[in-house]
Amino acid sequence: MSLASEGIETGRATDAPVARPALERHSIDWIPDAERHGAARHLAAIWFIGNANLTAMATGVTTLSVGAGLGWTLVATVLGSLFGTFFMAFHSAQGPQLGLPQLVQSRPQFGYLGAAVTVWVFALINYVAYNTSDAILSGDAMHILFAFDPHVGYFAAGGIAAVIALFGYRWIHRINRVIAWPVLGVLALMTIGAFRSPALAPQPFVLGPFDAASFMTVFTIVAGFQLGWAPYVSDYSRYLPASTGVRATFWWTYLSSGLSAIWVFVVGTVAFAAAPGATPVAAFRAAGDSLFPGFGGVAVFGLLIGLLSMMAINQYGGMMSLISIRDSFRPVRANQRIRVAGITVMFVVVWGTAQFVGVERFNAFYGNVLIFLAYLFTPWTAINLVDYFFVRHGLYVIGEIFERDGIYGRWGWRGNLAYLVTLAAMVPFMVTTPFTGFAATALGGVDCSLFVGLPLAGFLYLWLCRGLDLVAERRLVAAEGLLSGTSERA
Numbered sequence: 001m002s003l004a005s006e007g008i009e010t011g012r013a014t015d016a017p018v019a020r021p022a023l024e025r026h027s028i029d030w031i032p033d034a035e036r037h038g039a040a041r042h043l044a045a046i047w048f049i050g051n052a053n054l055t056a057m058a059t060g061v062t063t064l065s066v067g068a069g070l071g072w073t074l075v076a077t078v079l080g081s082l083f084g085t086f087f088m089a090f091h092s093a094q095g096p097q098l099g100l101p102q103l104v105q106s107r108p109q110f111g112y113l114g115a116a117v118t119v120w121v122f123a124l125i126n127y128v129a130y131n132t133s134d135a136i137l138s139g140d141a142m143h144i145l146f147a148f149d150p151h152v153g154y155f156a157a158g159g160i161a162a163v164i165a166l167f168g169y170r171w172i173h174r175i176n177r178v179i180a181w182p183v184l185g186v187l188a189l190m191t192i193g194a195f196r197s198p199a200l201a202p203q204p205f206v207l208g209p210f211d212a213a214s215f216m217t218v219f220t221i222v223a224g225f226q227l228g229w230a231p232y233v234s235d236y237s238r239y240l241p242a243s244t245g246v247r248a249t250f251w252w253t254y255l256s257s258g259l260s261a262i263w264v265f266v267v268g269t270v271a272f273a274a275a276p277g278a279t280p281v282a283a284f285r286a287a288g289d290s291l292f293p294g295f296g297g298v299a300v301f302g303l304l305i306g307l308l309s310m311m312a313i314n315q316y317g318g319m320m321s322l323i324s325i326r327d328s329f330r331p332v333r334a335n336q337r338i339r340v341a342g343i344t345v346m347f348v349v350v351w352g353t354a355q356f357v358g359v360e361r362f363n364a365f366y367g368n369v370l371i372f373l374a375y376l377f378t379p380w381t382a383i384n385l386v387d388y389f390f391v392r393h394g395l396y397v398i399g400e401i402f403e404r405d406g407i408y409g410r411w412g413w414r415g416n417l418a419y420l421v422t423l424a425a426m427v428p429f430m431v432t433t434p435f436t437g438f439a440a441t442a443l444g445g446v447d448c449s450l451f452v453g454l455p456l457a458g459f460l461y462l463w464l465c466r467g468l469d470l471v472a473e474r475r476l477v478a479a480e481g482l483l484s485g486t487s488e489r490a
Contacts, residue, residue: 024168027323027332027339030398030482031099036241038173040248043092045180046173046236047257050229050313051264052183053306054137055130055366058280059225060268062367066221068214070273071207076218077265083219084226084374085258087381087454090389091230092253095237096244097394098483100401102234103324106380107401108408109387109415109461116328118416122376123231124325127318128349129369130228134161134311135354136362140281141304145297154354157304161311162343165319169239172316176309186302187264190284193291193299194267199274213445217431220447221367224374226261230381232317242483279359318346331404368433371447375430378450379422382457383415391465395483397476407473414464422457 026035050056063073091102098105103123106115135154142153164171237249268280271287278286281300288299319342323332332338357365388394400406428439431447440447477483 023166024170024339026169028101028104028320028327029402031239033099033242036096036099036239038240040096040237040240040244040252042173042177042240043237043249043252044256045176046313047253048180048260049176049183049306049309050257051260052187052303053264053310054141054281054284054300054303055133055307055310056225056261056264057268057271057284057303058133058137058362058366059222059370060265060270061272061280061283062363062370063218063221063265064269064272065363065367066214066217068211068218069208070269071205072210072215073218073269074205074266075207076215077222077269078262080219080222081226081258081261081265083450084223085254085261087385088226088229088233088257089250089254090385091381092233092237093246093249094388094394095234096240096242096249097246098234098396098398099238099242100234100398101238101320101324102230102232103321104401105234105388105396106384106415107412108392108396109383109412110419111408111412111416112404112406112410113328114411114416116325118419119231119380121325122380124318124321126228126231126373126377127314127321127346128353129373131311131314131318131346131350132353132357133362133366133369134307134314135350136357136359137281138304138307138311139354140279140359141300141307144281144285145301145304150359151355154351157308158311158315158347158351161308161315162347164309164312165315165343166340168316168339169236172236172309172312175312179305179309183302183306186299187267189291189295190271190288190299190302191263191267193289193295194270194274194287197271197274197287197290199286199290200270201273204270204273213431213447216447217371220374220431220450221370222261222265223450224370226257227377227381228370228373229257230377232313232320235317235320236313280362315343315346319343322346328404364433371432375423375426375449375453378426378453379419379457382422382454383418383461386458386461387415387465390462391468392470392473395474395477397473397480398482399480400476407476414461418457418461418464421460422453425456426453 063077094105106119110119138157139150139154142148143150271283275283275286285296285300288296319339322342322345323338326332400408426449428437429449429452430437431440431445
């Protein structure tokens with residue numbers, strides 16, 4: 001697929017106004033300057049709501065079930081969120097500079113086909129896993145609030161989310177800005193209810209004995225949740241004007257996502273501490289009712305509204321991943337029909353997976369999802385960011401990214417080799433339910449795989465890129481005229 005085949009001018013567009021259809025017409029293609037709009041501050045609402053919902057709050061439930069104790073779980077939650085969001089926010093900063101969705105940006109590192117069979121397949125697993133978690137919780141919430149059968153509840157919630165995803169980028173942002181303030185109010189009141197719950201044990205926040213193994217598992221789960229945004233975070237900044245600064249995009253993403261994650265995870269942890277053994281939704285309702293009877297239903301409804309938005313984001317991202325994979329083997333044209341097909345496939349696959357898991361196994365399923373996704377995306381995060389900020393400095397030949405036999409090749413051996421070597425090196429340090437690596441065993445069950453994978457992948461990829469002819473590539477960038485020193489912009 002080339003830019004020309006998408007009906008997009010490859011030169012710099014003028015500032016003349018462009019009519020924007022109600023339904024988004026772009027998918028994985030490049031966004032011309034004339035269609036860019038918004039400001040970096042608009043990212044605040046989308047990444048706040050990304051965490052102010054049932055699934056994000058259930059992360060706190062999952063972390064407490066690890067067994068680190070409430071006090072140390074909260075400490076690990078804060079540190080893990082600040083750590084994981086750091087990398088996620090730098091991916092967000094790539095969107096305005098390149099005008100491309102996140103996964104397509106992986107082609108220069110992994111190749112036209114290589115990105116499809118490594119990064120994008122893992123990304124699709126990411127979307128299905130998160131959407132399955134969303135489906136389980138939305139169905140349970142619909143059952144508690146409206147007495148719907150959980151399966152019917154997911155169809156209702158998933159249908160609403162699918163419509164939002166179909167309308168696309170502009171409406172996703174718009175809806176998040178509308179619901180942000182009401183959800184903020186609900187979350188503030190629920191926080192009061194959770195912390196004043198009479199069911200909390202006396203002196204619940206005393207740290208108690210420190211267990212490094214459980215502490216690092218909580219850290220990995222929380223960091224994994226934030227890293228899970230990385231494969232599609234720039235999908236929601238790619239329409240911002242190219243003049244939007246890297247620093248502005250980074251900080252609006254980092255602060256809104258990192259701080260809201262800490263807030264929501266902590267509330268979820270405290271709510272579950274007061275209602276051990278309850279399902280996540282039931283625990284949140286009890287926390288709300290601790291403020292005053294009946295508020296629990298209002299709180300769950302507010303978190304469900306946030307979840308509908310998150311489900312739309314995940315369906316939108318899953319659709320983009322499916323289109324990206326198909327485009328790598330058979331070029332596709334960006335249109336509404338292909339977007340409808342992608343969203344429909346995601347809906348059906350997620351529904352089937354949710355039926356298999358069920359709400360009873362949610363905590364175990366969700367905890368393992370976050371840990372495994374952290375492992376899978378740690379090497380990719382390092383490789384993608386090192387390539388963008390330290391190797392190519394944000395300068396890519398956009399048209400060549402969409403060429404099967406272009407300068408980036410079908411198989412990017414440097415990226416794939418660095419990824420596979422790093423993943424293999426991380427295995428001995430991993431701690432999962434079915435498997436614990438020998439290095440982690442020697443360390444007493446402490447999972448430090450993230451701290452092995454991030455530097456190894458980054459430095460190995462940087463070393464492998466020594467032979468790249470970047471001078472010739474930059475001449476092509478200049479001749480194309482679409483990018484100009486983007487990563488240096490502040």
